[in-house]
Amino acid sequence: MHIREAHIQDWDAIWPIFQSVVQAGETYAYDPSTTKEQGLALWISAPRKTYVAEVNGHTVATYYLKTNQAGPGAHVCNCGYMVAPQARGQGLASALCEHSQNLAKELGYLAMQFNFVASSNTGAVRLWQKLGFEPVGQLPKAFRHPTLGLVDALVMYKWLADS
Amino acid sequence: MHIREAHIQDWDAIWPIFQSVVQAGETYAYDPSTTKEQGLALWISAPRKTYVAEVNGHTVATYYLKTNQAGPGAHVCNCGYMVAPQARGQGLASALCEHSQNLAKELGYLAMQFNFVASSNTGAVRLWQKLGFEPVGQLPKAFRHPTLGLVDALVMYKWLADS
Numbered sequence: 558m559h560i561r562e563a564h565i566q567d568w569d570a571i572w573p574i575f576q577s578v579v580q581a582g583e584t585y586a587y588d589p590s591t592t593k594e595q596g597l598a599l600w601i602s603a604p605r606k607t608y609v610a611e612v613n614g615h616t617v618a619t620y621y622l623k624t625n626q627a628g629p630g631a632h633v634c635n636c637g638y639m640v641a642p643q644a645r646g647q648g649l650a651s652a653l654c655e656h657s658q659n660l661a662k663e664l665g666y667l668a669m670q671f672n673f674v675a676s677s678n679t680g681a682v683r684l685w686q687k688l689g690f691e692p693v694g695q696l697p698k699a700f701r702h703p704t705l706g707l708v709d710a711l712v713m714y715k716w717l718a719d720s
Numbered sequence: 721m722h723i724r725e726a727h728i729q730d731w732d733a734i735w736p737i738f739q740s741v742v743q744a745g746e747t748y749a750y751d752p753s754t755t756k757e758q759g760l761a762l763w764i765s766a767p768r769k770t771y772v773a774e775v776n777g778h779t780v781a782t783y784y785l786k787t788n789q790a791g792p793g794a795h796v797c798n799c800g801y802m803v804a805p806q807a808r809g810q811g812l813a814s815a816l817c818e819h820s821q822n823l824a825k826e827l828g829y830l831a832m833q834f835n836f837v838a839s840s841n842t843g844a845v846r847l848w849q850k851l852g853f854e855p856v857g858q859l860p861k862a863f864r865h866p867t868l869g870l871v872d873a874l875v876m877y878k879w880l881a882d883s
Contacts, residue, residue, distance in 0.1 A: 579791070582791065582792055583792075585791070585792075586789035586790050586791050586792055586793040586794075587790050587791045588790045588791040588794070589791055591790075591791075626749035626835075626836055626862070627749050627750050627751045627754075628742070628745065628748070628749050628750045628751040628752055628754075629745055629746075629748075629749055629838070629863050629864045629865065629866075630749040630836060630862055630863060630864070630873070631749075631751070631864075632864060632870075633859070633862050667861070668860070668861070668862065670859065670862070672789075672835075673789055673793060675792070693857050693858055693859055693860065694856050694857020694858065694859070694875045695856055695857065696796070696833065696856055696857070696875070696877055697831075697856065697877065697879060698830070698831070698879070699789075699793055699796050699831065699833070699877075700792050700793060701792045701793070701794075701795060702792065703792075707795075710793070712857045712859070712875060714859055714860065714862075716860060716861070
């Protein structure tokens with residue numbers, strides 16, 4: 558597995574992953590009807606950095622890193638991770654999250670925040686906790702799950718700097 | 721005091737308020753060096769609605785309303801309020817917040833969320849609590865205050881719908 562920085566020309570390979578995750582509507586606060594062009598803006602153009610994970614030359618996972626808030630909040634970054642359905646259960650999300658934490662520190666960020674983790678996504682919540690993220694907020698009924706209805710969303714946070 | 725919807729041509733009157741609040745760096749996650757053009761994009765173009773409060777024909781306060789998260793989070797809105805320095809202490813923030821809650825309900829939102837309230841901004845925290853917002857999250861050292869250094873930021877939330 559090889560993790561490398563992604564650019565606009567990688568979007569064709571990332572798009573099927575993005576689309577499958579977003580259409581499921583269970584994890585990300587993106588409109589399920591997001592077009593390929595809008596997705597490019599959200600996942601590659603707007604973030605500060607985007608990376609892909611490749612296995613045997615195939616793009617199987619991706620993440621972005623962006624500054625979470627401007628000005629007085631600019632020392633905290635935000636990341637999002639997506640793994641292709643056929644590549645799940647192999648530790649890719651974990652590997653990408655570790656990679657993103659190192660990148661964040663290199664870029665000078667002091668902390669990382671996940672703004673909107675569906676509480677129903679228990680696998681992700683457990684994984685982020687294992688990787689050192691703490692739930693620091695719980696937004697009542699803020700996530701509309703396609704089958705469960707309105708569920709809470711969690712804010713998760715990890716201080717990255719040594720002090 | 722008259723509250724009305726604002727448009728691009730109101731930006732000249734809003735900008736001095738925006739600039740004084742953002743340059744102080746004590747309350748909003750905007751870069752203090754935000755230009756007038758960037759401010760217009762942030763405060764008027766990007767939000768779904770922007771309003772101003774006028775007293776004797778002068779713009780003295782303003783707020784925006786936007787959808788806080790897309791897709792599965794699109795039933796929760798976010799607002800930001802700014803009052804001109806010379807017009808503070810007269811209940812304008814409170815009036816604008818009440819106005820924005822009614823607008824949010826008219827637009828079909830079920831809840832309102834403030835993503836990033838500096839914990840050092842005790843006046844705002846108290847006011848939002850008085851108006852029914854609860855602190856639902858606390859982000860450790862997420863706000864860099866110009867004199868106090870790194871302070872916590874609060875996430876505040878109010879359910880607007882009847883059920």
